Amino acid sequence: MLDSAAIKLISGEARRRAGIAIPQAQTYLVEARLAPVARSEGFESQADLVRALEKSPEDRLWRRVVESLADHETWFFRDPAPLDHFMSDILPVLARVKARQAPIRIWSAGCGTGQEAWSLAMLLEEQKSRLGAMDIEIIGSDISRRAIDRAQSAAYSQFEVQRGLSIHRLIEHFEPHGDQWVLKDSIRRWVRFERGNLLKPIETLGEFDIIFCRNVLRGMTPDARRHTLRMLAEHSGNAAYLVLGRGETIAGAGDYYRGMSGAKGVYARTQEALRQAA
Numbered sequence: 001m002l003d004s005a006a007i008k009l010i011s012g013e014a015r016r017r018a019g020i021a022i023p024q025a026q027t028y029l030v031e032a033r034l035a036p037v038a039r040s041e042g043f044e045s046q047a048d049l050v051r052a053l054e055k056s057p058e059d060r061l062w063r064r065v066v067e068s069l070a071d072h073e074t075w076f077f078r079d080p081a082p083l084d085h086f087m088s089d090i091l092p093v094l095a096r097v098k099a100r101q102a103p104i105r106i107w108s109a110g111c112g113t114g115q116e117a118w119s120l121a122m123l124l125e126e127q128k129s130r131l132g133a134m135d136i137e138i139i140g141s142d143i144s145r146r147a148i149d150r151a152q153s154a155a156y157s158q159f160e161v162q163r164g165l166s167i168h169r170l171i172e173h174f175e176p177h178g179d180q181w182v183l184k185d186s187i188r189r190w191v192r193f194e195r196g197n198l199l200k201p202i203e204t205l206g207e208f209d210i211i212f213c214r215n216v217l218r219g220m221t222p223d224a225r226r227h228t229l230r231m232l233a234e235h236s237g238n239a240a241y242l243v244l245g246r247g248e249t250i251a252g253a254g255d256y257y258r259g260m261s262g263a264k265g266v267y268a269r270t271q272e273a274l275r276q277a278a
Contacts, residue, residue, distance in 0.1 A: 001031065001047075002030065002031055002034075002046055002047060002050065006046075006047065006050045007027050007030055009050065009053070009054070010030050010034070010050070010065065010069070011027070011030065013062060013065070013066060014065075014066050014069045015221055015224075017062070017063075017066045017197075017199075018066050018067075018069075018070060018143055018197060018198075018199060018224075019198070019199050019220040019221050019223070019224020019225070019227070019228065020066070020069050020070060020219060020220065020221075020224075021219060021220055021221045021224075022069065029069070030069065031046060033068045033069055034046045034049060034065065034068060036068070037049065037064055037065055037068050041061065041064070049061075049065075053065065063145075066143075067143055067144040067145065067146065067147075068144075070142075070143055070144060070219070071215070071219045072112035072113060072142070072144060072147050073112065073215075074111070074112040074113060074114075074115045074116060074215075075115055075160070075163035075164045076115045076118065076119050076160075076161070076163060076164035076165045076169075077119045077164040077165065078115070078116065078119075078164060078214070078215075079214070079245070079246060081264075082212075082214070082243045082263075082265055082266060083119060083120065083123060085263050085266060086120075086123075086210065086241075086243070087123050087127065089263070090210060090241055090266075091104070093239075094209050094210070094239070095134055097209075097239045098209070100133065100134065100135070102135075103135035103136060103137050104134065104135065104136045104137070104209050104210075105136075105137045105139070105206070105207065105208045105209050105210075105237075106120060106136065106137065106138045106139070106208065106209065106210050106211075106212070107138075107139050107140075107141070107205065107208040107210070107211045107212065107235065108120065108138065108139070108140040108141070108212045109141055109198060109211055109212065109213040109216065109232065110141070110142055110143075110198060110213055110214075110215075110216035111140035111141060111142050111147075111151060111193070112142055112144075112147050112151070113147050113150040113151050113156075113160075114140055114147075114148075114150065114151025114152075114154070114191075114193065115156075115160075115164070116140070116212060116214065117138050117139075117140035117151065117191045117193070118151075118154070118183060118187060118191065119164075120138055120190075120191075120212075121138055121187045121188075121190035121191050122169060122173050122187055124136060124138075124190060125173070125186055125187055125190065136190070137190075137192075138190050138191040138192075139191075139192060139193070139194065139205060139208075140191060140192075140193045140194075141193065141194050141195065141196040141202065141205070142193075142195065142196070143195070143196070143197045143198070144195075145195050148193050148194070148195050151193045152193050153182075154182055154183035154187075154188050155177065155180040155181070155182045155183075156174075156180060156181050156182075157179065157180060157181075158179070158181070160181075161174065161181045173186070173187050198213075198216070198228045198231060198232075199224060199227060199228065199231075201231070202235070205235060206235070207235055207236065207237040207240075208235055208236060208237060208240060209237050209239070209240050209241070210240060210241040210242075210243065211232050211235065211236065211240070211241070211242050211243070212243045213228070213232060213242065213243070213244060213245075214243060214244060214245035214248070214265075215245035215246075215248070216228075216245070216248075217229075217244065217245070217248045218245065218247060218248055222252070225251075225252065226252040226253060229250060229252065229253035229256060229257075230253060230256065232256075233253065233256035233257070233269065236256075236269045237269075238269070239269070240268075240269045241260075241266060241267065241268055241269070242257055242266070242267040242268075242269070243265060243266050243267075244265045244267070245265065246265065248265070250267055255270065256269065256270060257269060257270055258270050
């Protein structure tokens with residue numbers, strides 16, 4: 001069992017490096033998530049892991065610890081209403097704005113093991129006859145290298161595909177491979193993944209037309225949320241949209257986005273933000 005000093009050390013580094021907020025009432029999560037890290041790194045206990053971090057603060061080991069504390073829970077077609085709104089209302093607007101002169105770029109920020117990005121890809125593949133020659137890119141990013149590796153593998157367990165996927169979509173878009181279900185190439189062609197920390201500039205990503213950052217901000221400190229929203233605005237194009245998770249808001253970043261009537265959790269980039277970014 002970790003003492004209060006160890007919990008404070010780990011929580012402080014998680015906050016500093018990734019903006020992760022660990023409420024006092026949930027410090028048990030630190031022990032629960034550090035246990036597998038300690039085992040895989042060859043330590044006999046979590047306390048031994050913490051002592052190693054104190055004596056020799058190796059950046060690789062700290063990254064592994066902090067990544068383990070981020071909430072990577074996700075599933076296919078989680079809260080489908082914003083996905084449906086994107087397909088029925090936002091995508092046609094973006095298509096008109098782009099006029100096929102540039103690709104429509106979609107970012108799944110804090111994508112975890114990739115189910116959100118793949119859900120978007122399935123929706124687009126199912127509507128490809130309507131999309132015609134429209135060029136669309138989906139990028140998924142996450143702070144965790146292990147989560148990104150899982151997302152890139154496009155392989156999921158029986159339990160994972162049962163969360164949110166219909167039998168029809170499972171048969172249509174996946175192939176069985178041992179005890180895993182692997183996405184077909186027709187879906188994998190839509191998406192690429194990169195590791196990225198939302199608290200740090202990700203200059204290689206460029207601008208996006210719509211950013212899905214759902215169920216990420218709620219696990220951050222207030223300062224980290226404001227910083228992340230500003231960073232997302234900087235990666236937003238001239239007619240861009242932002243989609244947040246249930247209960248998440250743009251508090252502290254109202255100069256960058258405005259809410260959209262009839263579309264809960266969906267925001268549009270504001271003209272004030274465009275002037276500030278100019």
